[in-house]
Amino acid sequence: MEEFETLNTLAETGQSIWADALRYLQMVIEPGWRQNQILIVLGMIVLAYALRKLFEGPLDNWSRNRTGWEKWQLRQLVHVRKNLGLICYAVLAWVVYGLMQQLTWPSRSYLIGVVATLVTVWVVIGFTTRLIRNPSLRRLVAWFLWIYGTLLALGLVDETEELLDELAFSIGSVRLSVLTVIKAVVIITLMLTVARLATQRAGASLSRNENISPSMRVLGTKAVQLLAYGIVFLVAIRSLGFDLTGLAVVSGAIGVGIGFGLQKVVSNLISGLIILLDKSIKPGDVISLGDTFGWIDSLGARYVSVVTRDGKEYLIPNEDLITSQVVNWSHTNKFVRLDIFFGVSYGDDPHKVRKVAVEASETVARVLTHPNRPVCHMVGFGDSSVDYILRFWITDPSGGLTNIKGQVLLALWDAFKENDISFPFPQREVRLLDGSTVEMNARTGAIPEPDEQERGS
Structure with missing residues (x-):
């Protein structure tokens, strides 16, 4: 019974729309002011085309001189260029409609007002839908708005809403009609x-x-x-x-x-929120986690992007940064101290060695001389050399640590060569005990037999 009533309602709505269409067709066919308005509307098309040709050249010249505009402004300018004829027609229609409203009866300019409203709606829809980047979604929204604007200009909105509202189905206690779905899609x-x-x-x-x-x-x-x-x-x-x-x-x-x-996923999400709140890691920081050394490129909801010096991008789960030991080279400040160990021979003056080492390290561009200068200290007497440690500071750990150490070592090499400071080779002293076979053969000059050599060794 309900289906039969719905079909009757649909039939009645369809007959109403068909009657309106026949009424508009009759308006065009019968001579009089209605037909004159149709002719005026067609004449404005020719005039709008002429205006488009007139303004097209100056608009192109003006557009080429625009500098410093943002992309969305340039897109709107291109849209104006493509729809210049439609814009001219809308302006011309409103001018003609305003003049006829003043010079004659309002009923004699009704159709011109409808056409002016319709074209204006199309122009506005064309500009507003440009804000939607997705081409498919933009086209879908534009079609919906064009249809609605056309029905609004023709006064057929109520009849169409009744027709679409009758096309419905139910999901439990919820009734969904085509009209409801269309409104929801537009609103969303x-x-x-x-x-x-x-x-x-x-x-x-x-x-x-x-x-x-x-x-x-x-x-x-x-x-x-x-x-x-x-x-x-x-x-x-x-x-x-x-x-x-x-x-x-x-x-x-x-x-x-x-x-x-999804315990791990939830754990990473919560860990990411904790990282953002406690500010322990932020974009641009240089960190070390295990064998991974690089700087934070971005913070995601599930992972942190770390870019290394060799161009690799590691996606480290947020949970690992919370539960593991992380070295943040630039947490509170970007000052990083590096240590280099070296040794020189016992014959070199340690005061001179320390001075030359400091001066050599200061010649490297990335080594700081203020507020902390490099320092060199003697740390021990080795088997073959006097051992030193050279400490210096940098502020750009993202530029790499291995390369700066290599540059400082190369500067030390050149400076020590110029100042006759030598790097000793390891030295070993061999003592021969009394009564050994090797000692007796050394005294007599005899060469031991192969079995004696083996026993002596």
Whole structure:
């Protein structure tokens, strides 16, 4: 019975729309002011084309001289260039409509007003949909808005809404009609666009704020994204007519099941939040974790991107950074001290060695001379050399540690050669005990037999 009533309602709505279409067709066929308005509308098409040709050249010359414009402004300018004829037609239609409203009866310019409204709606839709980057989504939204704008200009919105509302189905206690789905899609699309623009603006503003630490900038951006898209999700559910109370119960049960299966994922998410809050690691820091040495490129929800000197990018789970020992070379400041051990012969003056070593290290560009100068200390008397340690400071550990040590060692080599300071070779003293076979053969000059050599060895 309900299906029969629905079919009758659809039939009645379809007959109403068909009657309106026949009425508009009759308006065009019958002579009079209605037909004159149609001719004026067609004549404005020719005039708009002429205006497009007139303004096209100056607009192109003006566009080429635009410098320093942002990408979205250039995209809008290109859109103006492509739709110049439609824009001219909209302006011309409103001018003609305003003049006819003043010079004659309002009914004699009704169709011109409808056409002016319709073309203006198309122009506005064309500009607003340019904010949607996804081409498929932009095309879908544009079609929806064009159809709605056309129906609005022709006064067929109520009849169309009744027709679409009758095309419905039920899911439990929730009734979904085609009209409800279309409204939900339009609302969600608009809110997604607004949310994306808001998160981009917020992220750009936070990234330019020097008073906020890098980790808090990332945390603020993530919080804005979570808030914006969370609101979009809730609005989408409500626009479709679903009860959020039942959704909360279902999501709680699903969350428990997912929690047991995705413990590592949840652990990494929470660890990432802790890292952002305690500011122990932030983008740009130089860290060492096991055999991995590099600088933080970005902080993600699940992992941290670490780029090494050889160009490799390691995606380290956030949990490892919380539970493992991490060396942050630039946590509180970027000053890093490096040590180099070397030895020289006993015949060299230690005072001179220390002075030459300090001066040689200061010739390397990355070695700091202020506020901490390099220092050299004697640390011990070795078997073959006097041992020293050279300590110096740098502020750019991201530039590498091995290469700076190599440069300092090379500077020491050149400076010691110029000042006649030698690097001794290891020396060993061999003593021959009384009564040994090797000692007796050495005294007599006799060469032992092979078996004697083996026994002596």
